[in-house]
Amino acid sequence: MKKIPLHTKIFIGLILGVVVGLVFGEKARIIEPVGTIFLRLITMIVVPLVLVSLMLGTASLGDIRKLGRIGIKTIVYFIITTMVAISVGLALANLVKPGLGLNEEVRAELYKSYESKAQVGIERMEEKPSAIEVLVDIVPINPVKSLVEGNMLQVIFLALLFGIILTLIKKEKSEILIKFLDGLNDAIIQVVHIAMRLAPYGVLALIAAVIGQYGVNILVTLLKYSLVVIGGLAIYTLGMNSLTLSLLGRMNPFHFFRAVKEAMIIAFSTSSSNAALPVSMECVEYIGVSRTYSSFVIPLGATINMDGTALYQGVAAVFIAQIYGIPLGFMDQVTIVLMATLASVGAAGVPAAGIITLAMVLKQIGIPLEGIALILGVDRFLDMCRTTTNIVGDMACSVVIKETEKNKQ
Numbered sequence: 248m249k250k251i252p253l254h255t256k257i258f259i260g261l262i263l264g265v266v267v268g269l270v271f272g273e274k275a276r277i278i279e280p281v282g283t284i285f286l287r288l289i290t291m292i293v294v295p296l297v298l299v300s301l302m303l304g305t306a307s308l309g310d311i312r313k314l315g316r317i318g319i320k321t322i323v324y325f326i327i328t329t330m331v332a333i334s335v336g337l338a339l340a341n342l343v344k345p346g347l348g349l350n351e352e353v354r355a356e357l358y359k360s361y362e363s364k365a366q367v368g369i370e371r372m373e374e375k376p377s378a379i380e381v382l383v384d385i386v387p388i389n390p391v392k393s394l395v396e397g398n399m400l401q402v403i404f405l406a407l408l409f410g411i412i413l414t415l416i417k418k419e420k421s422e423i424l425i426k427f428l429d430g431l432n433d434a435i436i437q438v439v440h441i442a443m444r445l446a447p448y449g450v451l452a453l454i455a456a457v458i459g460q461y462g463v464n465i466l467v468t469l470l471k472y473s474l475v476v477i478g479g480l481a482i483y484t485l486g487m488n489s490l491t492l493s494l495l496g497r498m499n500p501f502h503f504f505r506a507v508k509e510a511m512i513i514a515f516s517t518s519s520s521n522a523a524l525p526v527s528m529e530c531v532e533y534i535g536v537s538r539t540y541s542s543f544v545i546p547l548g549a550t551i552n553m554d555g556t557a558l559y560q561g562v563a564a565v566f567i568a569q570i571y572g573i574p575l576g577f578m579d580q581v582t583i584v585l586m587a588t589l590a591s592v593g594a595a596g597v598p599a600a601g602i603i604t605l606a607m608v609l610k611q612i613g614i615p616l617e618g619i620a621l622i623l624g625v626d627r628f629l630d631m632c633r634t635t636t637n638i639v640g641d642m643a644c645s646v647v648i649k650e651t652e653k654n655k656q
Contacts, residue, residue, distance in 0.1 A: 267455040271455070293524055297403065298406050302409050305413070326588065333560070339482075340475055393405065403547060457628070476558070484640075497650050514634045516631070520641070523549075528545050545645055563605055564583050565583075573613075
């Protein structure tokens with residue numbers, strides 16, 4: 248009997264999760280702990296995986312100039328694609344105008360139901376440090392604390408720093424450490440493989456809990472807005488990434504998307520770029536992206552590349568402005584592009600981080616922050632969609648960087 252591929256099992260788990268959530272409603276949350284265990288298991292390995300693989304990848308480059316070149320190209324790629332994503336979202340929102348015609352009673356009910364959650368996002372936004380503080384905070388005072396708390400920017404800094412140091416010390420000494428890191432990296436990857444065996448059951452439980460808790464009623468109520476976000480994400484994910492993969496990565500987009508479907512499903516079901524990170528690195532290795540590149544680009548992307556989140560912020564800002572009857576001029580929309588790009592950099596790769604960064608964008612252009620309450624009902628599902636777009640962008644970037652470095656070996 249032919250063995251069922253893992254990605255097929257995961258997809259079946261996703262479909263069954265939707266069915267279980269619709270049939271049992273709130274009762275479906277009884278199986279949520281299964282999904283939580285899977286999520287914790289896969290998240291548990293993120294910090295050691297990023298630390299070890301990024302140190303190993305940096306050390307294996309063997310040249311600080313090469314590291315700088317790759318780093319600059321990666322960051323420029325992420326900034327450009329993020330700005331394109333926001334522009335796609337703004338164009339669709341201005342064309343479709345999802346905020347016009349929403350029933351006054353529906354608007355009042357949404358606001359009443361989600362006002363307290365919106366307030367939490369606003370309070371967190373007020374606490375968000377300035378750009379200078381974020382830059383200073385990248386350098387940790389206590390490395391152990393950074394690892395324990397999972398501060399990804401600080402973990403990436405530590406990994407890059409010690410990876411560079413391994414290229415500077417004597418080769419006979421660095422080789423011992425590199426062999427140790429290589430063995431440790433293999434052990435960590437085995438943990439990922441074990442965790443992935445639980446993926447179909449974890450995905451089923453997570454999806455069932457989400458559908459059971461929120462149902463589809465709220466999605467129908469805000470269907471127009473949701474379709475604009477989902478449509479924008481689909482256009483960007485398939486269009487922009489296919490374009491960069493073909494022109495810059497010299498890879499057939501169909502081949503790419505077939506190879507990365509497991510990572511896409513994990514990102515969708517967990518709403519976490521960090522949770523999908525180990526699977527993303529595994530997937531791109533099957534299409535020829537060595538750990539030298541993936542171990543640098545993908546962890547960095549999970550921290551600073553939020554294409555899907557930025558697109559969603561553009562649509563959400565215009566949607567809320569339309570509901571309140573606030574006209575947005577050309578400069579307001581330029582401000583949205585710039586603010587959403589800056590807000591997306593460093594956004595935590597965890598569920599609902601987009602709400603915090605959206606509050607920053609709305610405040611900058613003078614839209615009432617309370618309007619966030621109007622979209623929170625569908626945010627969980629849209630979070631799943633935009634996270635998928637985020638990780639696809641990370642993986643596509645690793646392909647592009649690998650190709651652009653091919654002739655510089």
